[in-house]
Structure formats: C-alpha cells, structure tokens
Amino acid sequence: MNLYFDNSSTSFPKPEGVSQSINEYFSHGGTYGRAAYNRVIEVSRKVESTRSLLANLIGTSLAPNVVFTSNATHAINLFIRGMRYPKKKVIISPLEHNAVCRPLQYLFQTAGVGVDTFPHHPDGRIDIQKAAKVNFASYDLGIINHVSNVNGVIQPIKEIKRLMGNTPLLVDASQSAGRVEIRADEWKLDALALTGHKGIMGPTGTGALFIRNPDMADPLIFGGTGSNSESYLQPIDLPDRFEAGTPNIVGIYGLWGALSSGMGYSFKREHFVELLHEISTFSSFKLLAADDTDFQSDVFSIKPLGMEVSELARILFEKFSVETRSGLHCAPLAHRTLGTFTTGAVRFSLSKFHTDNDLDYLHSCLKKIDEGRS
Amino acid sequence: MREEANTGFTILIFSNIHQVMHAEKIIADKGYPYRIVPVPSNLSSECGLCIRIESSYLDSILSDLQNIKVEIHTLNNEP
Numbered sequence: 001m002n003l004y005f006d007n008s009s010t011s012f013p014k015p016e017g018v019s020q021s022i023n024e025y026f027s028h029g030g031t032y033g034r035a036a037y038n039r040v041i042e043v044s045r046k047v048e049s050t051r052s053l054l055a056n057l058i059g060t061s062l063a064p065n066v067v068f069t070s071n072a073t074h075a076i077n078l079f080i081r082g083m084r085y086p087k088k089k090v091i092i093s094p095l096e097h098n099a100v101c102r103p104l105q106y107l108f109q110t111a112g113v114g115v116d117t118f119p120h121h122p123d124g125r126i127d128i129q130k131a132a133k134v135n136f137a138s139y140d141l142g143i144i145n146h147v148s149n150v151n152g153v154i155q156p157i158k159e160i161k162r163l164m165g166n167t168p169l170l171v172d173a174s175q176s177a178g179r180v181e182i183r184a185d186e187w188k189l190d191a192l193a194l195t196g197h198k199g200i201m202g203p204t205g206t207g208a209l210f211i212r213n214p215d216m217a218d219p220l221i222f223g224g225t226g227s228n229s230e231s232y233l234q235p236i237d238l239p240d241r242f243e244a245g246t247p248n249i250v251g252i253y254g255l256w257g258a259l260s261s262g263m264g265y266s267f268k269r270e271h272f273v274e275l276l277h278e279i280s281t282f283s284s285f286k287l288l289a290a291d292d293t294d295f296q297s298d299v300f301s302i303k304p305l306g307m308e309v310s311e312l313a314r315i316l317f318e319k320f321s322v323e324t325r326s327g328l329h330c331a332p333l334a335h336r337t338l339g340t341f342t343t344g345a346v347r348f349s350l351s352k353f354h355t356d357n358d359l360d361y362l363h364s365c366l367k368k369i370d371e372g373r374s
Numbered sequence: 375m376r377e378e379a380n381t382g383f384t385i386l387i388f389s390n391i392h393q394v395m396h397a398e399k400i401i402a403d404k405g406y407p408y409r410i411v412p413v414p415s416n417l418s419s420e421c422g423l424c425i426r427i428e429s430s431y432l433d434s435i436l437s438d439l440q441n442i443k444v445e446i447h448t449l450n451n452e453p
Contacts, residue, residue, distance in 0.1 A: 229422075
C-alpha cells in the first residue's frame, strides 16, 4: 500500500528508469559539450534527448527554448527578474506560490513594480467573464499557477492567454507538468516554469524554463557554455544564453528516466472524484478543492474544524502511517484567497503510483477521524 | 549507412552543443557517414565539438539541416 500523499512536495516512489538512468551516468561519467570524446558525446546526446522530451511534454516544437534550471523557483526567478518593466505592473492569479510572490515583492521594493490579482471565483479559479473586462495592455506580464499546490484547481490557461493578447504570460507549471495537459505552442504561452521532481517524478535539483522569445529576459547567471569561448559576452543563442556552467547532468539523466517511463495513472479518475465527494460530507473537515471537478487536479487539502492542522497531520501519520503536509505550503496568498490563512490546511497530493485501494484506505482513515469527533 | 564517396572532408561548426546534437541526429537518421570531432583550432578558437562529413554529401546534408545555422569549412587533410 502506498501511503505517501505528499507528492506536491516531492514525488515518491520514482519510476524504475530514474535510478537506472542515474546509475548509467555514474558508470560512464562525462560532461556536457566542451570536448569530443565518446564519454562527452554520449552525455551530450542524453542531455539534448531530455530537452526534447521536455519540449514534447509541454507541447512546444522549440526544444532549444527549453533551458535547464535547478528547479521551478530558479526558472521563475530567471524570467521574472530578467524582464524589464516599463509599465511596472504585473497581474497574477490568486493562488500563487511564494516562488512568484517573493520575487515580485523584491521587485516592488527595489523597482516599484505593482501587482494586481486576476478576478476569480471563490475557489481561486480565474473568472473568465470578468477577466474579459481587464485592460491587459496596461500590464507588462501575467503570471498564473497552472495547478494550485493547495486546492489543486486547474486554471483555464488557454482561455486566459487568449484574453491577454500580446501581454506576456508566464505559467508556473510546478504542479501541473506531468499531471495535466500543457500545450505551450497551441496556447501561445510566452514562458513556462517547471520542476522535474513532482508530477514528472524525476530527481530533485532538476527543472526548466520555456521562453518563447529569449529577448524578453536577461540571463540570471553568466559564465562558460562551451560555445563562443573567445568572447567575454554571454552567447545570444539558446539554450546557452540561459545555461552558464556545467548542468546538473546526474539529475538530467534521472529526468530522462522519468520522462521515458511512459507511466499512466494507477487509480481511476472517477474513484478520486468520489473520494472528494465523500470527504466533503464529513462534518469535521472543510474540503479545499475546485468547485467544478472539471478543474480539479489530483491535489487537495482539508481544514479540520476545531483541531489544529498539525494535529490532524500527526494523527494521520502516527495512527494510520499516512504522510501529508500541513501548514501554509509556501502559499500564503492561496490560503488568504481560500480563507485558511494563517492556520493553513492538511494537503493530500497523489501520484500515478496510487491505486483505488490506496484511495479507499485514505477514505477510511478520514472517516474514522471524522466519526471519532462527531 | 550510405557508401563513403571519399571526396575529402568538410567540417560543420554550429553555434552550440544543442545544435551539434540536433544536427547529428538528423545526419545519423539519414544514414550519412560522419564523425563528431573537436573543433579544429585553425578554424576556430572554440573549445567544443563539431561534425566532420564527406564533402560529397554537403549539399544533401545542408538541405536536410534546413534552418540550422552552420559554418562550413572544407578540409584538405583529415584532421
């Protein structure tokens, strides 16, 4: 039985191919580019193959525009801090993580960049009808957390970008990549940040930024790339413009293993929806989830009524061995939007390894706790 | 693999490793003979790698590489 329900923090277990691929790297070694012996050529092929797999995952034909980063936070910072802000205005979703809020707060303090919030429904989903009345031309940038790491709401990215027109949109795909469909080209996304160790189920220390127009942002880090070495200037070609220094080759090998696993979900979607419905009937908890299940990913939270969230997490682990994350989930804005600031909630985040039986077990645990309190 | 025509060699230099690997995949998939070699220091101060092809296949390969930016250097001797 898989009782690990904290996959939004980091996924576990990983597909077998992750450790196999990492072991393959340790058995032959080698760096990326810089020389032309077989060890290097093999590594370079694998790194570029991984880049292509990532491009395919997010639905873009622009593989060189997918640049490796150490995680989604790094990718978000690269884009947000690399941009210029002549209008000094950014509009964000009401469910943003501190990976977005903190760099924006820094830009507010140091450059006077102001932040507005998209009009939204009570569950934080952006209200398309009201958003149609927003003057997006007055903004330098929009930022949307594709899938909330608190209640799992999936934002209607395609429709929002259509409304935004030429105003650039950065999508934070930390929770969505590997979990829900992303079509970067079809949706005309300007930038997208992802991490490799959550929905994709790769190793920590891996991530990527997709940037459609590299002129939109200055590099965050400058240095050697194995190209244009005679020049002190950072290369303008992608991906080198944003990839100074030796990449995380070990991590990228693991990421290749994850992306190549082809793993599907082991639980049925309708079983998960039924679980949410059952939890919503328990009198001891308030369910934090999408109001419309069409916009629900496999992440949700509950706020216990009359009990500390940390106490519920403790009971779940000590009595039932269920691993969850309690608190604010680094998303105080999301919890403010959902009315659970400052206490937070207990989050359950599933993975493709969970089965219907695992969901049934979780249901029985919560039911026992609810019955013991009612 | 296509037959080697032995008409001398041409070096293809790309802007970065991504482009080398991208071009290599296209060249390999089409079955052209090629080798990945260090960038000759008489051609560039670059420290990376490039692709050496048979000169007789240059036009066909360039056609297959389409929009990939490439520097072309014909060699008199094998590097």
